[in-house]
Amino acid sequence: xxxxxxxxxxxxVPEGENLVLNCSFTDSAIYNLQWFRQDPGKGLTSLLLIxxxxxxxxxxxxxxxxxxSSGRSTLYIAASQPGDSATYLCAGFYTGTASKLTFGxxxxxxxxx
Amino acid sequence: KAGVTQTPRYLIKTRGQQxxxxxxxxxxxxxxxxxxxxPGQGLQFLFEYxxxxxxxxxxxxxxxxxxxxxxxxxxxNVSTLELGDSALYLCASSLRGHKNGExxxxxxxxxxxx
Numbered sequence: 001x002x003x004x005x006x007x008x009x010x011x012x013v014p015e016g017e018n019l020v021l022n023c024s025f026t027d028s029a030i031y032n033l034q035w036f037r038q039d040p041g042k043g044l045t046s047l048l049l050i051x052x053x054x055x056x057x058x059x060x061x062x063x064x065x066x067x068x069s070s071g072r073s074t075l076y077i078a079a080s081q082p083g084d085s086a087t088y089l090c091a092g093f094y095t096g097t098a099s100k101l102t103f104g105x106x107x108x109x110x111x112x113x
Numbered sequence: 114k115a116g117v118t119q120t121p122r123y124l125i126k127t128r129g130q131q132x133x134x135x136x137x138x139x140x141x142x143x144x145x146x147x148x149x150x151x152p153g154q155g156l157q158f159l160f161e162y163x164x165x166x167x168x169x170x171x172x173x174x175x176x177x178x179x180x181x182x183x184x185x186x187x188x189x190n191v192s193t194l195e196l197g198d199s200a201l202y203l204c205a206s207s208l209r210g211h212k213n214g215e216x217x218x219x220x221x222x223x224x225x226x227x
Contacts (some may be wrong), residue, residue, distance in 0.1 A: 031212060043117075043203055043218035051213075089156065093212060099144070100169055101216075103156035 002027045002094050006104035014112055018082050021072040021107050023090035030092040035064050035075050037086040038106070044089065047075070080111045115140065117206050117219035125225045131192040134222045144168075144214065145187040145213030147179060150201040150221070159202075162187055163210050191204050191224075199226045 005024045014021050023033070032051045036044040048057040048064040050073070056065040061078040073090055089106045118137040126132050138145050146161035148168075157170040162181035179189040185206075191198055201221045207214035 034216065036216075036218075042221045044205070044216075046215050046217060049215045091156075095212065100158040100161075100171055102158070103148075105155045109220075 002092070002102050004090060004092050004102050004104040006090060006107050007090075008107060009105065010037075010108040012110045012112060013080055015080060015082060017111075018076070018078050019080055019109075021075040021077070021088050021090075021109070023075070023104055025071050025073070025092045025102075027092075028068050028071060029051060029094060030068060031095045032093045032099075033064075033066050033072075033073050034091050034093075035062075035073075036089045036091065038089060039086050047088075080109075082111050082113060085110050117189055117204060117217055119202075119204055119219035119222050121222060122220065123191075123223045123225075125227060126194050127227050128196060130194050131190060132224060133190045133203055134204075135186055136187045136189075136204035136206075136219060138187070138204075139217055142206035142208050142217075143185055144207040144210040145181055145185065146205050146207070146216070147187070147189050148203045148205070149173075150203060151199075156203070159189065160162060163209065168210065194226045196226050199224060 003026045034049045035047040038044050050066040063076040066073045087106045087108045091103045093102045120135045133160045144163045146213045147159040152189045176217045181187040203221045205216040205218045
């Protein structure tokens, strides 16, 4: 069964701190992995998409890595800001007879002043 | 460039009724996928349409159905509503689909079943 796990479920850090969010998946046959953020009551905003042939992607203060052999992806946020407060979700796409996107349960991040 | 538009944003129904939700993708995107988000189950994939054809389907009962029109707009329908269908329904559009493309989500339709 394809499962995606995110730990911790919630995280609070002071402004300016660098932080890492973790995403673990059970099936190394993952095709790609995406990171999203979701603000309360809103839809999801795509942050980074890592294809299976890639190991990392960067956008501004964000860097995401993918290690298929260990079943892990990490999202690194540099110099965190209060505006980064949101729930962060990772999602893995699996091919095969049941091709679908499987989401993790998310990490709720709060960046305090 | 307009984003993904979902209507209605909020709706209340009673058990046994049916509901139709609409999703207009970003112009030029041919893939539309639907998701259900609940506090207990998180985000779960319902189905994906690409150029009017259903490409993938999640593990939901037949009461959940969808379709896509020639202009790429998509609708999903839930018949014989149950209390457990209360959720935020999100749709996402993509230029190349789940497998290769970045997903762009709408704001969602929040369904409450009484």
